[in-house]
Amino acid sequence: MWETLAQAVINGLLIGGIYALVSIGVTLIFGVVKIVNFAQGEFVMIGMYISFFLATQFGIDPLVSLVVSMPVLFLAGVLIQHFLIRRVLGPNDMPQIFLTFALSLLLLNLSLMLFSANYRTVHTSYSDEAWHIGGLYIPVAKLIAFAVAMALSGLLWVFLHTTDLGRAMRAASQNRDVAMLMGINPNRVFAVAFGTALALAGAAGSLLMPFYSAYPFVGQVFVLMAFVAVVMGTLGNVMGALVASLMMGVAESLGIQFVGADSGLIVVFALLLLTLAFRPSGLGARRGR
Amino acid sequence: MQTSGNMKWLWLAIGAVVMLALPQLVTSSFAIDILIRILLFSFIGVAWNLMGGYAKQLSLGHAAYFGLGAYTSTIMQVNYGISPWIGMIAGGMVAMLASLPIGWLCFRLRGPYFTIATIATAQVLMLIFLKFRDFAWGAEGTTIPNLGSAPLMMQFEEKSSYYYVVLGLLLVGLWITHQIEKSWIGYYLVAIGEDEDAAEAIGVNAPKVKRDIYMISAFLTALAGTFYTQYIYFIDPATAFSFSVSIEAALVSIVGGIGTLWGPVIGTVLLETTSALLQSWLGSSVGGIQLTVYSLILMAVILWRPTGLIGFATDVYHRYVRRKPARA
DSSP states (O other): OHHHHHHHHHHHHHHHHHHHHHHHHHHHHHHHHOOOOTTHHHHHHHHHHHHHHHHHHHOOOTTTTHHHHHHHHHHHHHHHHHHTGGGGOSSOHHHHHHHHHHHHHHHHHHHHHHHOSOOBOOOOTTSSOEEEETTEEEEHHHHHHHHHHHHHHHHHHHHHHHSHHHHHHHHHHHOHHHHHHTTOOHHHHHHHHHHHHHHHHHHHHHHHTTTSOBOTTHHHHHHHHHHHHHHHTOTTOHHHHHHHHHHHHHHHHHHHHHTOTTOHHHHHHHHHHHHHHHOTTOTTOOSOO | OHHHHHHHHHHHHHHHHHHHHHHHHOOOHHHHHHHHHHHHHHHHHHHHHIIIIISOOOOSOTHHHHHHHHHHHHHHHHHHOOOHHHHHHHHHHHHHHHHHHHHHHHTTSOTHHHHHHHHHHHHHHHHHHHHOHHHHOGGGOEEOOOOSSBGGGTBOSSHHHHHHHHHHHHHHHHHHHHHHHHSHHHHHHHHHHHOHHHHHHTTOOHHHHHHHHHHHHHHHHHHHHHHHHHHHTEEOHHHHTOHHHHHHHHHHHHHHOTTSSSHHHHHHHHHHHHHHHHHHHHTTOSTTHHHHHHHHHHHHHHHHOTTHHHHHHHHHIIIIISOOOOOO
């Protein structure tokens, strides 16, 4: 019983690390640019396909292709922010929600047309390896993904807290108008925030590739988790998103273990609805906004 | 404005005659099918637009009510032999009741997070219907027993009869929208849509107004669900709570003209015609092409004409046909 429980918690934490990369991206964009990126999951999908093609065409290990997927998606993020998002920033919600939503639909269906709905997998030397520690089973690929995800989250935290640009981003997320009065260039800050968020999504994609199949709809799984985690962890709060993502991973895994294989999502949604009912501003919220 | 009033009635009369005669003139079953789809999604768009368009509560979870309507009437019909005409109203009631707790949860959030919460509620309902097979057939779904020609059970031999049913639904939806648009509640909705805090500050009871309009919107969407199930003779959680229903409800309104009476209808005509043309040119072999085109249209509208096709048409009209009197 305890072993099953511990195993479920470990499985959840490991996948929760990937959820964290996605939700940190969502919360970063929400915090700085003040929009919700409905297309975040599709960038995970693009990261996966980049790694898949590099692996099948050039034999590059998915973990190595991180150095391709992250910069490519960073650039994509900067361009999307500059040419699309910038044009709809303003007090009106409708264009913002439906622009990123349209982007999500577009990327999803384009990849359906280009790559078909087939599941693509990459088999690496460590895909089937696992450590056995006292009856517990720890798959190496997932452990590496978790470790890299945590390292990237840590790097982002250091970036946000020690560099001028990072401080400028945090300032812009706390109070955009005052930040602009202090001489912070909002367009530059927004572009970097969007690019960073997409780079994290790309990293999540590459890290997933050794143990997860790529298909056009794959992003939907992750973006739903990310939205729930971001709502639970208080909108715009990077630390909150990280902690909530790990919790979501564990909750989903416990749901699968103890309620039924198809019940992971029900548990996650139940958590979301409970959060909304009792702590609508999120678990990490201070009073007021 | 006597003359313009008369003109309006003339246009409405012409429109009514055309709409009534259309299924008699069009004989191809493919074409009637498209017409029915256009009317059905116009109706769903009209229902969405009441809340999403006027009050700007941008839901992407209207499939929840579509599915509840579909399942209520089907369960009543298949298990108890009750006519879907009654089941339709019952489904609307169920949807109204369901909108109370869902609204209570979702309206705590504003803007994009309201949208996400509505997506989640529709997904939860789908998962519930997938999981609990005892009262609703689980993932396999069920077919509706075909009784041949049974108008009392909402089953017809002629496709044109379905056309008239859904035309009636659309007219009811448009009439309700028209009544709301010109009443005080319409102004309240627009005020909430513009700025909820400001609306509350001048005495609009925003939570109550939003709750009421959500109930009406849910009721109408559920009627569409019953009709659709009767039309395709089949129900399962994936079609009844399909995310694409939620998407299309919002899309047609935005493309046509958000928060306008005719916007959803015009948007549906454009999108469904495009989709039918694509289908006849390319066949259904290329997966994803329809939504690719939809999303490009949506992006173009948002970036260049956020007021939709109606806004575009009025701009053109005032520019070239009749100059708008200068605003004070």
